[in-house]
Amino acid sequence: MRVVLLPVRCGECARLLAKAAHYAELQIKCPRCGTLNHMKAPSLSIDRRERLDEGSIDEKPAVAGRRPEVVADS
Ligand SMILES: [Zn+2]
Numbered sequence: 001m002r003v004v005l006l007p008v009r010c011g012e013c014a015r016l017l018a019k020a021a022h023y024a025e026l027q028i029k030c031p032r033c034g035t036l037n038h039m040k041a042p043s044l045s046i047d048r049r050e051r052l053d054e055g056s057i058d059e060k061p062a063v064a065g066r067r068p069e070v071v072a073d074s
Contacts, residue, residue, distance in 0.1 A: 011037050 005019040010030040017028050017037065026039045
């Protein structure tokens with residue numbers, strides 16, 4: 001597993017505000033210049049789950065009419 005910390009910088013004064021591992025959206029206010037920064041992750045692989053749809057249909061034939069024979073033991 002690989003965790004990349006992305007530096008979150010102020011868009012106005014380029015002050016380092018935070019470091020985030022994974023974020024889709026982030027709102028952070030700069031303590032220096034007071035700019036409210038609204039960041040979005042630059043590259044997020046959203047289309048990952050498309051692959052799961054293919055080949056996941058596993059149809060098994062229902063085993064019917066197969067009963068264990070009851071032997072009356074007397
Ligand atoms: Zn700032």
